[in-house]
Amino acid sequence: MIEQHATLSRQAICQLPKAELHLHIEGTLEPQLALALAERNHIALPYASLEELRKQYAFTNLQSFLDLYYQLMGTLKTSEDFRDLMIAYLEHAHDDGVRHAEIFFDPQVHVHNGLDYNMVLDGLLAGMQYGRENFGITSSLILCIVRDMPVEDAHRILDLAAPRADELCGIGLDSAEVGYPPELFDEVFARARAMGLHVVAHAGEEGPSSYVEQALNILHVERIDHGVRAIDDAQVVQQCARDRIGMTSCPLSNRRLQVVDDISKLPLRALLEAGVPVSVHSDDPAYFGGYIADNYQALANIGFSAAELAQFAQHSIETSFIDEHERQTLLKELEQWRAQYVA
Ligand SMILES: [Zn+2]
Numbered sequence: 001m002i003e004q005h006a007t008l009s010r011q012a013i014c015q016l017p018k019a020e021l022h023l024h025i026e027g028t029l030e031p032q033l034a035l036a037l038a039e040r041n042h043i044a045l046p047y048a049s050l051e052e053l054r055k056q057y058a059f060t061n062l063q064s065f066l067d068l069y070y071q072l073m074g075t076l077k078t079s080e081d082f083r084d085l086m087i088a089y090l091e092h093a094h095d096d097g098v099r100h101a102e103i104f105f106d107p108q109v110h111v112h113n114g115l116d117y118n119m120v121l122d123g124l125l126a127g128m129q130y131g132r133e134n135f136g137i138t139s140s141l142i143l144c145i146v147r148d149m150p151v152e153d154a155h156r157i158l159d160l161a162a163p164r165a166d167e168l169c170g171i172g173l174d175s176a177e178v179g180y181p182p183e184l185f186d187e188v189f190a191r192a193r194a195m196g197l198h199v200v201a202h203a204g205e206e207g208p209s210s211y212v213e214q215a216l217n218i219l220h221v222e223r224i225d226h227g228v229r230a231i232d233d234a235q236v237v238q239q240c241a242r243d244r245i246g247m248t249s250c251p252l253s254n255r256r257l258q259v260v261d262d263i264s265k266l267p268l269r270a271l272l273e274a275g276v277p278v279s280v281h282s283d284d285p286a287y288f289g290g291y292i293a294d295n296y297q298a299l300a301n302i303g304f305s306a307a308e309l310a311q312f313a314q315h316s317i318e319t320s321f322i323d324e325h326e327r328q329t330l331l332k333e334l335e336q337w338r339a340q341y342v343a
Contacts, residue, residue, distance in 0.1 A: 008306050012341050013097070013296045016309060017333040019316040020093055020101040020281055020292050022225050022248035024144070024174065025082075025124065026073050026109075027284025028089040031057075037075040037084075045075070057287060062176060062206055062257050065287060073109055079123035086127025092285075094135035096293035099330055100322050101139040103128075104172055108146045108157045117160040125167065138326060140169030142200060145188060147173050147180040154188045162195060169321050170198030172225065173215075177207040182214040189219040198222055198321050200248075204229035205259055212236050216245065223248060223319055228259055230276075231267040241275035246319025251298055252290035253283035264302050272311060279316035280309075306341045310334060 029037075031053045038045045047053040059065040076082060086103075093101055103124075110120045121141075128139045143161055145154045161168065171192035173185060182201055193199055203215040205226035212230045215221045216239060223246035230236045230247065240247060251263040260266055271278040280299065285291040290298065296309055317330045 008300050008309070008341065010293070010297065012306070012337075013300065013309070014095065014293050016097050016296065016313050016337050016341075017099050017317070017330050018097055018292065018296075018313040019279075019320040019322065019330070020098045020103075021223065021246065021279060021316055021320055022104075022250055022281035022283055023089070023093075023101060023292075024104045024106070024284050025085060025089060026069065026076070026106055027288075028092075028286050029072055029076075029085060030088070030286045033085065033088060034072045034075050037077070037081050041075060041077040041081070043075055043077075045071075059256060059287070060258070065257060065284070066176060069284065069287065070109060073106075074113055076110065076113075077115065079119050079126070082120055082123025083127040083130070086124050087130050090127065090131030090135055090137050090139070092291050094131075094137055096291050098137060098292060099333075100317075100320055100326065101137060102142055102169055102320060103139055104142050104144045104174060106144050106146055106174065107161070108149055108153055111157065111160070112149075117157070118164070121164065121167065138322065140321065141167070142170040142172045142198075143168055143192075144172040144174040145185060146175045147185065147202075148176040151184055151188065154185060155191070158188065158191055158195070165195040165197060168197060170200055173201035173203075173219070174225070175202075177202060177205055177211065181207070181211055183218050186218050193220065200225055202226055205254075205257075209233040209236055216240075216243075221245070222321075226250065226254070226259075227278075228254060228266065231270055237271070237274045237276060240271075240277075244277055244319065246315060247271060247276055247278040248281045248316075249278055250281050250283035250288075251295050252285075253288045256288040263298055268299070268304075269308075272308065277315035277319050278312065279319065280312040281316070306343070307338075310338050310342055313337075 202225040209232040227247040
């Protein structure tokens with residue numbers, strides 16, 4: 001059960017205008033929807049009931065999570081499935097005060113599952129349009145390269161993505177980190193930059209600070225996803241602060257995958273003090289027991305102040321790739337929230 005911090009209500013946390021910048025759409029697949037999709041698509045899952053499926057969520061590390069994650073991704077088959085998945089997420093995000101979302105998807109896995117890239121993209125975009133019209137959330141897509149698949153495979157997915165690159169916002173790098181340093185994807189990311197895509201990468205989640213340094217200086221990322229281990233290298237921290245490189249922290253994910261055994265051990269305050277635009281996000285919320293407001297709540301519960309939470313939200317808006325007019329609108333709303341809740 002989530003305790004409420006004495007000075008900031010759940011309602012106030014949900015009203016805080018924020019951008020979601022670290023969210024894998026496949027990681028929003030709730031067990032209930034996975035079972036419904038399996039039935040709709042006549043796929044046999046080795047779980048007899050919802051309860052039995054829920055029991056599989058006792059992860060011990062990144063790999064044990066990824067094993068279930070990829071299995072359940074196999075229940076997504078049609079454009080309608082992807083649309084439904086996106087709408088379910090955006091509805092939840094709306095309740096949590098998300099005003100803008102930059103959403104990761106893993107097309108390599110879907111293509112390997114025999115699906116058509118354009119069908120997947122169409123389904124996701126249809127869900128995003130529904131979210132704009134019905135929840136007022138703006139959103140865009142970041143194509144994530146799955147780093148533990150071969151580099152040639154990453155090039156093949158860019159070949160498929162290139163004709164509709166203008167419908168994407170950026171490129172990212174995700175999945176099992178250790179042993180797959182960013183430098184492997186130098187050429188893939190150079191191609192993506194030439195296609196006009198924004199550039200982000202997961203680095204320093206399980207991997208060392210040198211992976212963060214490579215993401216910055218070889219891939220030329222504009223944001224680091226996770227970046228927990230950046231704190232081990234003062235030069236990397238300085239560079240992120242100087243160049244306003246966003247760092248998308250996901251506290252509940254980090255605890256669940258045992259990146260840290262307690263979220264109070266995340267270097268969030270040290271990064272704030274160093275001037276790094278660190279922000280708070282949800283990663284794979286269906287699997288890690290918490291959407292974005294739950295992550296803010298977890299920080300409030302361990303003593304993060306309203307002013308600090310507003311700072312995270314401000315960074316999420318400042319380091320998003322939203323257009324400038326919308327950015328200023330959201331920053332103004334944030335000032336109104338501060339006037340109401342920050343002493
Ligand atoms: Zn992630």
